[in-house]
Amino acid sequence: MTAASALSHLDGSLSGRRYDADALQQTDPEDGRTLLARYDLPAARRTLSHESIARQRGLWRWSELLPVRDARCIVTLGEGGTPLLWARRLGEALGLDRLELKAESLNPTGSFKARGMAVAVSRAAELGATSFVAPSAGNAGGALAAFAAAAGLPATVVMPADAPLANQQEVVVCGARLILLEGLISDCGKLARAISESTGAFDVATLREPYRVEGKKTLGFELAEDCGWELPDVVVYPTGGGTGLIGMWKAWDELEAVGLIAGRRPRLVAVQSDGCAPIVRAFESGAKFAEPWTGAATRAAGIRVPGALGDHLILDAIRASRGVALAVPEAEIIPMQKFASERGAGFVGLETAAALASLPVLLERRLVDRRERVVVFDTGAGFKSIAPDVPLPSSIANDASAWEPLLAH
Numbered sequence: 001m002t003a004a005s006a007l008s009h010l011d012g013s014l015s016g017r018r019y020d021a022d023a024l025q026q027t028d029p030e031d032g033r034t035l036l037a038r039y040d041l042p043a044a045r046r047t048l049s050h051e052s053i054a055r056q057r058g059l060w061r062w063s064e065l066l067p068v069r070d071a072r073c074i075v076t077l078g079e080g081g082t083p084l085l086w087a088r089r090l091g092e093a094l095g096l097d098r099l100e101l102k103a104e105s106l107n108p109t110g111s112f113k114a115r116g117m118a119v120a121v122s123r124a125a126e127l128g129a130t131s132f133v134a135p136s137a138g139n140a141g142g143a144l145a146a147f148a149a150a151a152g153l154p155a156t157v158v159m160p161a162d163a164p165l166a167n168q169q170e171v172v173v174c175g176a177r178l179i180l181l182e183g184l185i186s187d188c189g190k191l192a193r194a195i196s197e198s199t200g201a202f203d204v205a206t207l208r209e210p211y212r213v214e215g216k217k218t219l220g221f222e223l224a225e226d227c228g229w230e231l232p233d234v235v236v237y238p239t240g241g242g243t244g245l246i247g248m249w250k251a252w253d254e255l256e257a258v259g260l261i262a263g264r265r266p267r268l269v270a271v272q273s274d275g276c277a278p279i280v281r282a283f284e285s286g287a288k289f290a291e292p293w294t295g296a297a298t299r300a301a302g303i304r305v306p307g308a309l310g311d312h313l314i315l316d317a318i319r320a321s322r323g324v325a326l327a328v329p330e331a332e333i334i335p336m337q338k339f340a341s342e343r344g345a346g347f348v349g350l351e352t353a354a355a356l357a358s359l360p361v362l363l364e365r366r367l368v369d370r371r372e373r374v375v376v377f378d379t380g381a382g383f384k385s386i387a388p389d390v391p392l393p394s395s396i397a398n399d400a401s402a403w404e405p406l407l408a409h
Contacts, residue, residue, distance in 0.1 A: 004047055004064045005039075005064065005066060005067060006039040006043045006064050007040075009038050010037055010038065011036050013028070013310070014312065015030040019035060021038075022127070023127070024127040025210060034213075035209075036210060036213070036250070037210050037211065039064070041254065043064075044254075045258040045259055047064055048062075048064045048258055048260070050225075050229070058078060058079065058080045059079050059081070059218050060074055064258075065217075065251075065254050067119065068126055069126065070126055073125060073126035074122050075122045075150045076118060076122075077114065077150060079108055079114040079215075082107060083102075083226075084100050084101070084102050084226040085100060085101050086098075086099075087101050087340075087343075089343045089344040094360060096363070096370050096372075096374055097370055097371050098371070098373040098374060099376065100232070100373070100374070101345060101348075101375070101377075102219070102376070102377050104378055105348075105380055105381035105382075108146070109139070109142050109146050109170070110381040110383075110384050111142075111143065111349070112219065112244065113139040113140040114143045114146075115215040116212035117140065117146075117212065119211050119214045120212040121144070121147040121148060121151050121153075122151070124211065125151050125153060129153070130153060130200075131154045131156075131199070131201040132148050132155040132156070132201055132203075133156040133158070133192050133195045133199075133201040134155075134203065134204045134205050135159070135185055135191070135205050136157055136159055136188070137159070137301040137302050138159065138164050138166075139379075139384060141157035141159055141163075142174070142384075144157060144176065144204060145157060145171045145172075145176035148176060149175050149176070154176070155201075156176060156177040156178075156195060157178055158179045158191050158195070159178065159188060160181060160184060160187075160188060160301075161182050161183075163180070163301060164301055166384045167301075185305055189205055193205075206243055206305075206309065207243060207313075213243050213246055213250065214247070215247075216247035216248075217247030217248060217254075218247075218251070219247060220252050220255070221251050221255065223235070223375065224255055224260065229260060229261055230263070231252070231261065231264070231266050232372075233368075234266055234323075234362075234372055234374045234375070235248070235266040235267070235268055235269065235374075236356075236376040237269065237355065238354050239272055239314065239325070240305035240351075241310065242311070242313070243310065244377065244379075245314050246313045246314060249265075249316075249320070249321070265321055267322050267323040267324075268321040269318075269323050269325075269326060269358060269367075270283070270314060270326070271303075271326055271327075271358045273300060273304075273327065273354055274329055274330055275298040275330045276293050276297065276306060277293065277325075277327035278305075278311070279315065284325070288312055290307065290311040290314075291307075292306045298330055298333070299385075300333055300350035300354050300385065301351075302349070324362075326358050326361060326362070328354055333353050333354045334353070337353035340352070340356050346382070347382030348382050349384060350382075350385040351379050352377070352379055352382075355376050356376060
């Protein structure tokens with residue numbers, strides 16, 4: 001059984017060199033940077049249409065612009081197809097008329113990481129990978145464990161020792177080997193690469209192989225469809241490794257080439273914590289690359305990434321969109337999680353809370369108009385990024401007898 005993939009070749013994202021897409025590849029041998037999948041877009045255009053997409057559900061309906069050639073190699077848990085929700089009460093509270101949340105917490109592993117890992121595991125297995133390894137701040141590790149299990153292949157996840165407990169449990173319960181390391185995601189990446197070199201496990205670290213970004217780009221495909229094929233004015237995205245931003249910009253290039261969208265693109269807003277803001281610093285200084293951040297510290301584990309391999313791609317996309325990179329105070333993230341959740345946004349993750357905390361600043365600086373259509377990516381469920389030291393209100397009664405008068409009625 002063949003899929004409709006129009007995959008053509010791989011390009012070095014910085015070198016521009018062309019590589020074989022049907023060999024198991026990691027980074028560009030020329031410079032160690034990211035490889036990007038390229039497609040025969042005229043061929044994809046012949047079969048991909050608004051109608052063909054609407055007849056199906058989920059991520060894999062975009063098969064012409066995804067890399068798996070043999071449909072029997074697709075590993076899926078039902079990822080993709082998440083709703084775009086109007087956050088009316090939260091928007092009113094923040095001063096926005098058209099605030100919407102892309103609810104990625106409804107993916108099968110509770111975060112947007114399911115998209116990238118579904119495609120990366122499927123394509124790597126199709127090309128002969130027999131085991132996997134990855135560093136993870138949390139959600140990516142859980143997603144790898146789940147999709148590797150679905151493929152029937154072993155996986156190892158290397159996490160910082162202070163990664164959220166829910167993510168650690170997810171890895172173990174799904175049958176992957178968990179290694180906890182004192183340090184940051186960058187330290188975990190070094191160990192993951194060493195494990196890959198010594199065991200032959202395929203390293204699916206962020207942007208160190210070509211296909212996680214292909215899964216993440218479906219965020220951009222769906223957003224276009226959700227908005228009636230006319231993209232919103234602004235997209236706000238909590239940014240660590242930045243695969244989603246890179247993927248969405250790539251997605252819109254491809255959709256325009258196959259005739260599914262036309263016209264303007266959203267302004268991209270990359271949001272980081274002021275405790276770890278290498279992309280913001282590079283953006284503000286006009287640099288092409290981001291210097292690693294020293295002493296990275298934020299409770300939002302998914303954006304605690306001191307150095308992103310795809311930094312130049314993130315910065316290129318922000319600038320091409322006429323967008324901005326913004327750091328929010330770390331002290332505002334946990335309060336915003338509660339503020340947003342109390343106003344009908346659901347139990348959002350800390351990374352989402354960071355993105356939402358940028359909205360008052362964007363309005364104050366007139367980088368966003370209150371009448372514009374603003375989409376914030378809710379990248380993961382709040383229960384996966386609980387801050388254990390958040391105080392509970394004193395009204396909680398530990399003594400059941402306190403409720404007996406009410407129970408009597």
